[in-house]
Amino acid sequence: MATEGQRVVLITGCSSGIGLAIAVMLARDKMKRYYVIGTMRDLKRKDKLVEAAGDAYGKTLSLLTLDVCSDESVKQCVDSVKDRHIDILINNAGVGLVGPVEGLSMDDMMKVFQTNFFGAVRMIKEVMPDMKRRRSGHIIVISSAMGLQGVVFNDVYAASKFAIEGFCESLAIQLLKFNVTMSMIEPGPVHTEFEMKMFADVSKKEYVGTDPETLHHFRTCYLPSAANIFQGLGQTPEDIAKCTKKVIESPQPPFRNLTNPLYTPIVALKYADETGSLSVHTFYYMLYNLGGVMHVSLSILKCLSCGCLRRRAISPT
């Protein structure tokens, strides 16, 4: 149970990846400032978390079952927390989906929205009223850089993250009146099971109904580029946990938090040209003309982010 002065943190989707890393980092906080309730839809998958948490398990970390797609599971879980008191809610549970839209089933698309959008909404609906009443709380959503900028062949996944961004951006304004803070964490690619599941899914699916030309673009242009981008720009779940902890501990937590300075220029294109043409045409060019030399584009991106290109341009000697 939480002790006096500890902040109670409930995290969804802690069986792997980012959720697991955040749970471990907060539960192992040197000053023991957090009492973490790590949740997952199937407690049979708890071993990795328990092992990574070490002696924090049973002290500053406890586990509960929670499926964000079920009203009953969400209510049961929150009701079982002492006084339903949650200081920080971290909506992390999420699933990916890639491929040509015409080759994806409506069921697969709905599952993405059920988890990434309605799952987070269901959690917020259950936890937020208590926070408002107490005039205190912090709601965090592990969104994505794809919640700000669409990426080819990720149409439905990006839409689910845009949806949760729109929902939270609207809600954040009202919540200010109740001293409840809202923050989005927006990672680019991160090496987790998400990446493995995506590539495994792609190798199984046939995308029936997709014309050969589109399938060719997907398989020979997009997939190799995406693999390069994960390899060249991918962060670790611990990087995202560190960024999330910093946001939690900030006296004035920002609403938007891009986690990857190397990916930031990709999102910045959107703000550089409000018509949207710059980003659409740049990504078209990167995908279809630079696909084969994506590693060169990534090096340029890295140099843009670290500033060395600018420095070289200013003093060319």
Ligand SMILES: NC(=O)C1=CN([C@@H]2O[C@H](COP(=O)(O)OP(=O)(O)OC[C@H]3O[C@@H](n4cnc5c(N)ncnc54)[C@H](OP(=O)(O)O)[C@@H]3O)[C@@H](O)[C@H]2O)C=CC1
């Ligand atoms: N990896 C990446 O490149 C990026 C990921 N993100 C976002 O980060 C979040 C975490 O993903 P990541 O750690 O990478 O991927 P993982 O696949 O490693 O983790 C996803 C977690 O969500 C859980 N989950 C899925 N559906 C449900 C559900 N209905 N109820 C409860 N939990 C569920 C999974 O549980 P189970 O084990 O039961 O399947 C798993 O614990 C997601 O929201 C994702 O969109 C954002 C940007 C980049």
Ligand SMILES: CC1=C(/C=C/C(C)=C/C=C/C(C)=C/C=O)C(C)(C)CCC1
């Ligand atoms: C192919 C391709 C791109 C791919 C980006 C990818 C694959 C990003 C993945 C992000 C993830 C996985 C976010 C999770 O939420 C760019 C860089 C836009 C440039 C144009 C070509």
